[in-house]
Amino acid sequence: MENAFGQPQTLIVLGGTSDIARGLTKKLAAARTHTVVLAGRSQSLLDEASQEATTYGAATVDTVVFDANDVTDAGRVVSECFDKVDDTVDLVVVAIGLMGDQFEKEDDATLAGEVATVNFSWPVAALAETRRRLVAQGSGRILVISSVAAVRVRRSLYLYGGAKAGLDRLCQGMADSLEGTGVRLQLVRPGVVRTRMAEGLPKVPFTTDVDEAVENILKGLANGDPVIWSPPILRYVFMILRHVPRSLWRRVMDR
Amino acid sequence: MTRTALSGWGRTSTSYADVLSPNNESEIALTFATSRDVIARGLGRSYGDAALSSGGVVLSNRELSGIGPIGADGVVTVGAGVSLDELLAQSIPRGWFVPVTTGTRQVTMGGAVAADVHGKNHHVDGSIARHVLSLRLVTPSGPVTVSPEIDAELFWATFGAMGLTGVLTSVTLRLTAIETNQVLVDTDRLANLDAVMSAMALGDRDYRYSVAWVDCMSRGKHMGRAILTRGAHATKDDLDASSLSSPKDAKLFVPFDAPSGLLNPLTVRAFNELWFRSAPRHEEREPQSLSTFFHPLDGVRDWNRLYGRRGFLQYQFCVPDRSSETVVAAVDLLSSSKVASFLAVLKRFGPANEGPLSFPLEGWTLALDIPVGPSKLPDILDRLDEFVIEAGGRVYLAKDSRLSPEKFAAMYPRRSEFLAVKERIDPEHQMSSDLARRLDLVGK
Numbered sequence: 001m002e003n004a005f006g007q008p009q010t011l012i013v014l015g016g017t018s019d020i021a022r023g024l025t026k027k028l029a030a031a032r033t034h035t036v037v038l039a040g041r042s043q044s045l046l047d048e049a050s051q052e053a054t055t056y057g058a059a060t061v062d063t064v065v066f067d068a069n070d071v072t073d074a075g076r077v078v079s080e081c082f083d084k085v086d087d088t089v090d091l092v093v094v095a096i097g098l099m100g101d102q103f104e105k106e107d108d109a110t111l112a113g114e115v116a117t118v119n120f121s122w123p124v125a126a127l128a129e130t131r132r133r134l135v136a137q138g139s140g141r142i143l144v145i146s147s148v149a150a151v152r153v154r155r156s157l158y159l160y161g162g163a164k165a166g167l168d169r170l171c172q173g174m175a176d177s178l179e180g181t182g183v184r185l186q187l188v189r190p191g192v193v194r195t196r197m198a199e200g201l202p203k204v205p206f207t208t209d210v211d212e213a214v215e216n217i218l219k220g221l222a223n224g225d226p227v228i229w230s231p232p233i234l235r236y237v238f239m240i241l242r243h244v245p246r247s248l249w250r251r252v253m254d255r
Numbered sequence: 256m257t258r259t260a261l262s263g264w265g266r267t268s269t270s271y272a273d274v275l276s277p278n279n280e281s282e283i284a285l286t287f288a289t290s291r292d293v294i295a296r297g298l299g300r301s302y303g304d305a306a307l308s309s310g311g312v313v314l315s316n317r318e319l320s321g322i323g324p325i326g327a328d329g330v331v332t333v334g335a336g337v338s339l340d341e342l343l344a345q346s347i348p349r350g351w352f353v354p355v356t357t358g359t360r361q362v363t364m365g366g367a368v369a370a371d372v373h374g375k376n377h378h379v380d381g382s383i384a385r386h387v388l389s390l391r392l393v394t395p396s397g398p399v400t401v402s403p404e405i406d407a408e409l410f411w412a413t414f415g416a417m418g419l420t421g422v423l424t425s426v427t428l429r430l431t432a433i434e435t436n437q438v439l440v441d442t443d444r445l446a447n448l449d450a451v452m453s454a455m456a457l458g459d460r461d462y463r464y465s466v467a468w469v470d471c472m473s474r475g476k477h478m479g480r481a482i483l484t485r486g487a488h489a490t491k492d493d494l495d496a497s498s499l500s501s502p503k504d505a506k507l508f509v510p511f512d513a514p515s516g517l518l519n520p521l522t523v524r525a526f527n528e529l530w531f532r533s534a535p536r537h538e539e540r541e542p543q544s545l546s547t548f549f550h551p552l553d554g555v556r557d558w559n560r561l562y563g564r565r566g567f568l569q570y571q572f573c574v575p576d577r578s579s580e581t582v583v584a585a586v587d588l589l590s591s592s593k594v595a596s597f598l599a600v601l602k603r604f605g606p607a608n609e610g611p612l613s614f615p616l617e618g619w620t621l622a623l624d625i626p627v628g629p630s631k632l633p634d635i636l637d638r639l640d641e642f643v644i645e646a647g648g649r650v651y652l653a654k655d656s657r658l659s660p661e662k663f664a665a666m667y668p669r670r671s672e673f674l675a676v677k678e679r680i681d682p683e684h685q686m687s688s689d690l691a692r693r694l695d696l697v698g699k
Contacts, residue, residue, distance in 0.1 A: 001693035004267035004303060004568050004656035005633045009693065031633065032659055088309075088692055138258065138271055138310015139689075182258060182271030182309050219630055223565060 001088055002141070006221040007032040008090030012081040014126055015096035016063075017045040019195035020145060022052060023214040024093065029056040033090075037081045039064040068096055068118040074125035082133050089137065091221075092130050094123050094144045099160045099197050112159055119163035124170060131174065134183040142185040143221070144171050148229075151189065151238045154253045175226060188217055190230040206231055261296070261313060263303045264559055266566035267627055267656055270307035270689055276315040283393040283422050286312060287685055293395075294688040295422040297363030298338060301370065302569045303656025304689035305417040311687060316365045319424050325351055329430040330388065335365030335423040340553075343545075344501040351430035352488070352545070354386035358600075359552045360502065365423040370653035371414035371613045373620075375464040375549070378605040382615050384414040385608065387428045394421035394680040407609075412676040414610035417652050419677060419686050419696060433488045435497035438464070438548040440486035442538040444531070448479025448583055451601065452619075455483065456579075459603050463487045464548070469599040470527045471589050471623065472520065479586045481601065482534040489542060502546035508556035515563030518626050520593050562626050569654040570636060571622035573604055573615060578646030582619050585639055589623065592635050596623040611669035611676075614651045622654065633657065640666075652690065660695040674698055 002008045009032050013021045016038030025036060036058045040046045043065050050061040062084040066077040082089055098118040105111035127142065134140040149157050150164035168187060175185040192198055192207040208216075213230045220228030229235040244252070258271035274296075277283045286293060292311025299306060306313065316336035322345050323332040329351055333342055339353055340360035346352065355374045357367065366372075368390060373382040380386070389402035390413060399421075401410040413420045441462070445451040451467050459465045462485035469481045491497050546553060559567070574581045582601070589596055600622045607616040625632065640662045643650060649666035650658060664670050677686070677698050687697045 001304070001309070001689050002268075003658075003693060004265065004566075004627060006268075007633065007657075009660075034660075136310075180258065180260070180271065182269075215630075222627075222630065222633075
């Protein structure tokens with residue numbers, strides 16, 4: 001059961017090998033999280049991440065391997081994670097993302113479709129099963145890692161940004177659907193974070209490192225913000241950027 | 256499915272559960288026939304998650320009412336849902352006071368037993384358990400009456416177990432005789448923590464009631480300056496005119512949530528300064544009404560709203576006498592980390608009782624109200640836990656909302672004894688609460 005500071009005791013991470021997910025898992029394990037289930041694509045990376053979680057204090061760490069291209073498998077993956085916790089599930093983190101090189105993918109039906117599947121369709125299917133299990137339980141939180149790229153989609157990143165935008169908007173509706181169930185959904189909108197996924201992205205203002213992003217997420221968990229921005233200033237930056245005329249947006253964001 | 260939103264008094268989290276208000280024991284038994292994760296709830300004055308059961312069933316005890324006749328020896332049987340306020344309204348005019356009272360009258364007898372509450376007289380009279388003759392409770396295995404003679408094990412396991420041994424339906428206890436509704440109070444203003452602790456260690460035995468309010472915001476040689484108030488019930492001979500009228504309802508109330516930052520280090524420091532200076536340096540035998548002396552918190556209804564939407568928590572710990580320096584270390588840690596504590600209350604405890612989860616143990620207890628907000632707070636309190644464990648002390652479950660199961664086990668070494676009793680009366684582990692799940696007290 002999570003405590004008054006929103007520190008969970010049990011944790012499921014879908015996309016548990018991403019840099020942000022690993023940073024968050026470490027911090028949560030160091031606080032109160034004793035049971036962790038990490039789901040990801042590669043068993044060897046999962047083993048590395050679970051070793052890390054154990055080092056930081058988790059008593060039980062389990063892993064589940066999945067392929068985020070296979071939407072029909074998402075229900076099974078979530079179900080297996082819940083069964084492995086075998087206790088009240090306090091927090092489910094959805095940290096699945098695929099970026100890659102937009103220009104390589106934008107005219108390729110298979111690759112473009114893959115970006116949409118991994119960033120949108122698979123998480124949506126996984127969220128459906130997560131929602132069902134948590135509502136039946138009557139408590140718990142869902143933390144979905146979206147992106148500021150979802151707030152206003154830009155030319156050089158429209159496959160990733162567009163798919164995240166779909167997930168982001170869908171989650172806003174899902175969060176409202178959870179009112180009164182005891183379950184909460186919180187969205188995280190990080191700016192550029194210095195991670196493996198972001199390698200090769202142009203340098204932009206308000207870039208943070210992983211630790212800083214994790215700190216902002218932890219603060220959001222503690223105070224229950226429905227949307228957690230990292231760094232927090234981006235909330236206000238995007239109030240403006242959202243309404244910048246297109247011609248200017250193109251010039252500023254896609255030089 | 257309609258669930259009801261509930262919180263603890265500290266309002267740090269919202270929990271949803273099916274809420275029922277059983278009228279009698281068979282309705283409670285029926286709930287056990289069909290439900291899991293069941294916990295009783297009184298007036299919701301426990302600060303954290305003791306009376307919450309997310310996704311489960313919360314049984315309000317408020318329909319379990321009724322106050323029996325008060326015997327010539329002060330023995331009375333009351334429904335578990337009767338509040339101290341309701342009981343005192345009946346008993347004070349007849350010359351009886353509750354043997355132990357919390358800082359508010361708005362707690363039910365069931366809740367008082369479940370938390371094994373203590374008052375300003377613990378160093379003399381012990382906690383509520385010492386004054387209870389028998390308990391009636393509905394366990395998942397059926398209704399039982401327990402006392403120190405009948406199933407003493409379950410009787411004692413119930414005190415401090417925060418409702419996890421079953422749903423209390425009535426309590427038989429012995430009241431304290433009083434002649435007037437006044438208390439004669441001695442007040443002393445003391446310059447620092449050492450001064451107040453030595454005054455209490457030396458002088459408390461001469462007073463039935465004793466408590467000190469400690470300023471955790473002042474530093475240096477004034478660290479822990481305090482106002483010590485001690486007293487005893489006034490007899491008829493003590494007063495020119497005496498009466499036995501019962502306490503009045505609060506006139507003041509907080510109509511809405513204050514902004515979350517209202518109680519910050521600046522405002523709390525200013526408040527503490529005023530409070531400290533308004534107290535007399537030394538005053539003797541000042542008559543105060545029972546409610547002024549015992550229930551200062553009842554002067555303002557819904558005062559927990561002052562802490563805003565984010566809520567607050569209370570950290571209350573006790574340590575044995577040999578570890579009195581832990582109290583100093585705790586106040587030092589809090590004042591140096593500038594965590595605003597609006598109210599810090601220090602008092603001495605007498606000997607512990609037989610309850611495996613009962614909180615008080617002989618020595619000192621310090622209680623602090625702290626607004627949730629500063630991101631360093633979780634770590635500071637985790638460090639305090641370590642001080643307390645090292646000192647051989649523990650924190651109070653009625654106030655707790657953030658302890659870890661490992662630290663709980665270290666503080667309450669008789670935990671397994673308690674779990675063995677719970678296993679006997681609740682083999683299917685139906686009694687549970689958010690606190691029980693957090694601290695691993697449901698049973699396996």
